Amino acid sequence: MRARKLRREMTKPERMLWQQLRLRPNGYKFRRQRPIGPYIADFCCLSERYVIEVDGSAHDNFDRAKFDDRRVAFMKENGFRVLRVTATRVLADAVDTAEAIVARMASPLHRPADGPPPRPGEAG
Template sequence: MRTGGSLPPRDGEGDRAKRGGGDSKFVARPAVARARQLRKDMSVSERLLWQRLRLRPKGYKFRRQHPIGPYIADSCCLSERFVIEVDGSAHDAIDRAKFDLRRNAFMKENGFRVLRVTAARVLANADDTAEAIVARLPSPLHRPADGPPPRAGEAT
C-alpha cells in the first residue's frame, strides 16, 4: 500500500473524460467533451438516422457527433470525408443559417463534402434517407484504386 499522497484513480474515475479525452492537434479537447454530450442529447431524427448508419451500410463506417476542428458534425464517414448534417427547424433562423454557412465553408476548406438533410425527411422515411446518403458516398472524382483514366485510343 502506498503511503503519502493520493491514491491513483479507479477505473473510469480519472479527469481525462471531463477534460475531453484524447490528444489530437486537430481537435481541441473541449470539442470532444461537447461531442460526447451531444451524443447523449441527439434529436429523434438524428437517432433514427444513426440507427441505420451505424450498421455500416455497404461497408462504410460512420461516426456520430464527430468533432472536426472547432465544429461537430452530426454524422460523418471519415474514409470518404463526407459529413451529414440533419437540419431541424432551428436551422431556419438567420443567425443559425450564418453559422451553418461558416461551418460548411470550414468543412469544404478541409476537404470534406457536406450533405444537409432535413429532419422532416428523416422522420418521414429514415431507411430511404440512409440509402440516399450511402448512394452519394463514392466520389466519382477520387478513385485511386482504379488508376488513371485510359488514354485516347486505348481499350478500357
C-alpha cells in the same frame, strides 16, 4: 466534452438516422457527433471524408444559417464533402434517407481528391 454531451442528447431524427448508419451500410463506418476543427458534425464517414448534417427547423433562423454556412465552408476547405438532409425527410423515412446518403457517397458526380475528371476520349 461537448461531442459526448451531444451524443447523449441526440434529436429524434438524429437517433433514427443513426440506427441506420451504425449498421455500416455498404461497409461505410460512420461516427456520430464527430469534432472537425472547432465544429461538430452530426455524422461523419472519415474514410470517405463525408459529413452528413441533419437540419431541423432551428436551422431556418438567419443567425443559425450563417453559422451553418461557416461550418460547411470550413469542412469543405478541409477536404470534406458535406450533405445536408432535413429532419423532416429523416422522420418520414430514415431507411430511405440512409440509402440515399450511401448511394450519393458510392457514386458522386466528381471526387475532387481524384483530380479533375478525364477529358472526352481519355481513359478514366
